[in-house]
Amino acid sequence: MRIDVVTIFPGYLAPLREALLGRAVGTGLLDIAVHDLRDWTHDVHQAVDDAPYGGGPGMVMRPHVWGEALDDVLAADPRPARLVVPTPAGRPFTQAAAHAYAAQERLVFACGRYEGIDQRVVDHYAASMPVDEISIGDYVLVGGEVAVLVVVEAVARLLPGVLGNPRSAAEDSFSDGLLEGPAYTRPEVWRGHAVPEVLRSGNHGAIARWRRDRALERTAERRPDLIAALPPDALDEADRAL
């Protein structure tokens, strides 16, 4: 997979070169290119924003700079691409979306700043390619860069070979619609807190049941919306008895 990121703060994307993602880039599983939007400005001030039509606070990112940048970035690789634009007004980014993105050959991220990017940029490219305006949560960041870090990590970890242990991607939170339950490791007792007995019993059936019960309890307590969204056949008799 190839990922391009266009931003006025390329340094914000440096974490993509670290650790797990850094190794994926190094082994060729993932190809990441970060581009400075200001490279496509032609004025001495390298202006990328201007006052909003209709008035209002803040500034809006100018369409012509984005158009030149995205035209060049898209032309640099023949693979079909999906344009992803993080914005507080976007559709929620979910684990399902991460799986859908992981199946793409190429993702191009446009990082907005200020009050966002002139809407005509999204409208223009949407006529010739898939364009997603996405949000990573119900809060507002200062720009799209942090959202890109979140999305790239969520997607890259699903790519075969990126994670050391492929099972963990299949068994992580949300894969069965529930939150992960608590996890423990050595020592057996830490500051007077003992690891739940069942986990040391070697009884795999009881362990699986205990883990399912903890996941259901935690999900019901923290994310009742996920319980409500479960398909009718998702809960068995033992689940319902909880």
Ligand SMILES: COC(=O)c1cc2cc(CO)sc2[nH]1
């Ligand atoms: C959860 O927040 C986001 O995903 C988010 C993306 C962007 C882009 C901004 C500048 O246009 S502010 C902002 N917030």
